[in-house]
Amino acid sequence: MTPEEERQIRARQKSRSLVTGLVLVFLVILFFAITMAKIGVSDAI
Amino acid sequence: MTTVTFDSYRMPADWRDFIALTKPRVMTLVVFTGLCGLLAAPGNIHPVLAFTTILCIAVGAGAAAALNQWYEADIDAKMKRTANRPLPAGRMDRQSALHFGVGLSFFSVVLLGLATNWLAAAVLAVSILFYVIVYTIWLKPRTAQNIVIGGAAGAFPPVIGWAAVTGDIGALPIALFMLTFFWTPPHFWSLALFVKTDYAAAGIPMLPVVSGEVTTRRQIWLYTAIMAAAAMAPVLLQLTGLIYGLTALVGTALFAVFAFQVYRRRESDQTRMGPERRLFKYSILYLFLLFGAVVVDRWVLA
Numbered sequence: 001m002t003p004e005e006e007r008q009i010r011a012r013q014k015s016r017s018l019v020t021g022l023v024l025v026f027l028v029i030l031f032f033a034i035t036m037a038k039i040g041v042s043d044a045i
Numbered sequence: 046m047t048t049v050t051f052d053s054y055r056m057p058a059d060w061r062d063f064i065a066l067t068k069p070r071v072m073t074l075v076v077f078t079g080l081c082g083l084l085a086a087p088g089n090i091h092p093v094l095a096f097t098t099i100l101c102i103a104v105g106a107g108a109a110a111a112l113n114q115w116y117e118a119d120i121d122a123k124m125k126r127t128a129n130r131p132l133p134a135g136r137m138d139r140q141s142a143l144h145f146g147v148g149l150s151f152f153s154v155v156l157l158g159l160a161t162n163w164l165a166a167a168v169l170a171v172s173i174l175f176y177v178i179v180y181t182i183w184l185k186p187r188t189a190q191n192i193v194i195g196g197a198a199g200a201f202p203p204v205i206g207w208a209a210v211t212g213d214i215g216a217l218p219i220a221l222f223m224l225t226f227f228w229t230p231p232h233f234w235s236l237a238l239f240v241k242t243d244y245a246a247a248g249i250p251m252l253p254v255v256s257g258e259v260t261t262r263r264q265i266w267l268y269t270a271i272m273a274a275a276a277m278a279p280v281l282l283q284l285t286g287l288i289y290g291l292t293a294l295v296g297t298a299l300f301a302v303f304a305f306q307v308y309r310r311r312e313s314d315q316t317r318m319g320p321e322r323r324l325f326k327y328s329i330l331y332l333f334l335l336f337g338a339v340v341v342d343r344w345v346l347a
Contacts, residue, residue: 005056012057019060030097034160037091 058137063145065131066114067107074332075106075202078225081336082203082218085343086210094160098209101157102202105169108149109176109198115142116181123247126240157209165208172201186248189255193268196229197222203336217284217339220275224335227272231265231304232328238262238307239318239325259311265324266308273297276335285342292338296331303327 001009079102083095090098114121114132122133131137150173158166176198185191200222207218237253238261244251253261276297280290303324310320 001055009056012059016057016060030093030100033093034097037093038160 058131058141062131062136063111063141066111066137066142066145067104067149068110069107071110072103072106074329075199076103077333078221078336079103079202079206081340082206082221083210084206084340085203085217085221086207086215088210090161090210094209097160098157098165098206101153101160101166101169102205104149104153105157105173106202108146108153109173111142111146111149112173112177113181115139115146116177118142120247120249124243126242157205161209162212164212164214165205168201168205168208168214172198172205175201187250189250189252191250192233192252193230196226196233199229200225216282217279220279220282220284221336221339223275223278224272225332227268227275228328228332230268231272231300232325232332234261234265235307235321235325235328238321262308262310266304269301269304273301279339285339286346288342288345289335289338293335296334300324300327300331 076099080099083090083098114130117127118132118139121127121130127133132139132142150170154166154170154173157169176195180191180195180198184194188194203221203225204214204218208214234252237251238258242251245254252264276293277290279285280287280293303320306320307324312318
């Protein structure tokens with residue numbers, strides 16, 4: 001593996017990790033909102 | 046897959062290629078009809094749960110698209126239109142696509158079940174399995190009527206949206222299912238007339254390839270007649286009101302005029318397919334209009 005390839009792979013891993021992180025943050029918020037809606041304190045959000 | 050080298054397998058796929066795998070453009074119509082099914086249903090649903098339902102329908106459709114491309118990677122590689130998709134182009138390995146598709150399928154079904162009810166989740170699961178197993182694996186390589194049956198997979202969203210609100214499946218979502226089901230053949234075959242995908246090279250028996258263009262034009266007309274009956278059924282059965290009734294009447298009449306023009310023509314020159322293009326474009330607008338009218342009807346009359 002050349003340094004250039006190594007750099008490309010790292011860049012791709014980084015962007016994938018970032019997107020995965022954002023999706024997880026979104027899911028945390030979504031699951032919290034669903035929980036609030038299901039237990040009937042929907043007026044609070 | 047001779048173009049795939051050892052290095053490109055070690056290179057992790059770009060996240061954008063995972064998005065491409067879900068066919069986001071096909072998703073818009075599915076999301077819209079699902080939303081209309083949800084909004085037309087009697088009863089109330091919490092906005093967060095309504096959002097989750099639509100999200101699950103979109104993710105489920107994306108999962109089905111990913112599994113479709115996982116299975117058809119070899120076929121896609123043989124056709125110009127699809128050769129640049131992530132798998133045939135070698136930008137992603139097949140196993141990643143399989144894991145992604147299966148993962149999203151389970152995730153969307155379980156999330157929908159937990160957020161709304163298990164009937165809606167079951168219909169979503171059936172629609173994914175139908176698209177992947179009945180359509181992609183079983184019928185698409187075997188019969189020229191493949192997209193007719195495959196259209197059923199695209200007709201499920203309004204049923205899912207409705208079931209998420211009510212917990213049951215009423216007559217209206219079944220009518221909307223039938224409308225989308227019989228709308229698919231004229232919609233898809235009009236496209237097939239002016240976009241010559243090299244299906245023959247890939248061994249997929251698409252109707253214009255197997256039976257010729259004259260038969261395709263006749264079948265477009267035939268399915269348009271059945272679709273017209275399905276379009277008028279909701280108002281004749283008094284499931285919807287006058288707004289839908291008038292929209293369906295005018296919209297379907299126009300659809301029939303365009304379909305009849307396509308039926309009567311004997312043109313095979315690719316550069317002179319004006320009426321075919323018009324029917325295809327109008328068919329998309331038509332479905333949006335009719336589904337929109339169902340919702341307007343319900344909210345105006347309520």
